[in-house]
Amino acid sequence: MLTNLYLVRHAHSVYSPDEIGRPLSERGFMDAKTVTELLKRESIDDVYASPYKRAIETVEGTAKYIGKEIKVVEAFKERTLAGKPVEDFTAAITKVWQDEDFAWQGGESNKTAQKRATDSLLQVLDRNKGKNLVIGTHGNIMVLMMNYFDSRYEFDFWKRLEMPDIYKLSFREKKLMEVERIWKVSD
Template identity: 65%
Template sequence: MTTVYFVRHAHSTYTPNEFKRPLSEKGEADAKKVTHVLRFENIDVVLSSPYLRAIQTVEGLAHLIGSKVEIEEGFKERKLTEKSAEDFNEAIMKVWEDETFFWEGGESNLVAQQRGVEATLQVLERYKGKNIVIGTHGNIMVLIMNYFDSKYHFDFWKKLDMPDIYKLSFEDDLLINVERLWGK
């Protein structure tokens, strides 16, 4: 059995630079709670999206287990558009309604999902039998989960907390169980 803990990043302070957006004060406090929630899960490795907010959400846990956060590009958030969307809710709903649709300069659900699933399958193979924490983002996390079970979709994404933690148990690359460890 291999266990993946997907950790959606904590609240961040908005900046136009997606890669360097830091956690807010609330996000920093919640990141400490993430470490507290996962401290007895016998974590072997901590991976993260290259985005600062995802790294900061899981780096306390990496320090606790005496390791560093390994960066995995495949877990970065999906790119919705090249420019800021005029109406984010409309823009995100449109890509979920049609998995092949994409906004100019953005990724379709299908393309983003393929990227995230490829990264997940590589992690499952590389760390078979281990407990793996992955700091990531809400949209890409749900797209990955949707690949393994279609009940994870747009409505599920809308209910996520920031941060949020989902424990996924796999036998090889077959999803066996999903358990929420954070949230309401």
């Protein structure tokens, strides 16, 4: 019996320094409707999400469709890159992916962020054997969770993610059996 986790990277959001309250953009809301339509076909049992508004807004249509409340999990929030805005985001994010133990001041290393998120992911797997679950999250932490199970999911994979994006991870117990991308960008 497989457990399927649909990791959903949030849709496009309106940039603001308010990480927690940053909402989806107009385009993001349109894409969130597409996420809902795609997930309607997947017999979803439950919906989890990061506490960040953009992650919740991306998957709330799915939760409404199945008639369930979103279960907010603090550990599914985006990794904290640094305690204050970095001057060069590309250089800063590259450095943490080159050295999994390195952390910028006030930020999380890849190893620390991965442990935070995967500890909760493994608990969700334990409690939901044989179910189809949506997890609304963020690009960097999503790839760190995927990387825990398969090292092919790394920095270059993260750079190719869309916003939003959906990956179906199929597990037998806690062993990753298959990964399938189900988000297709329309032309």
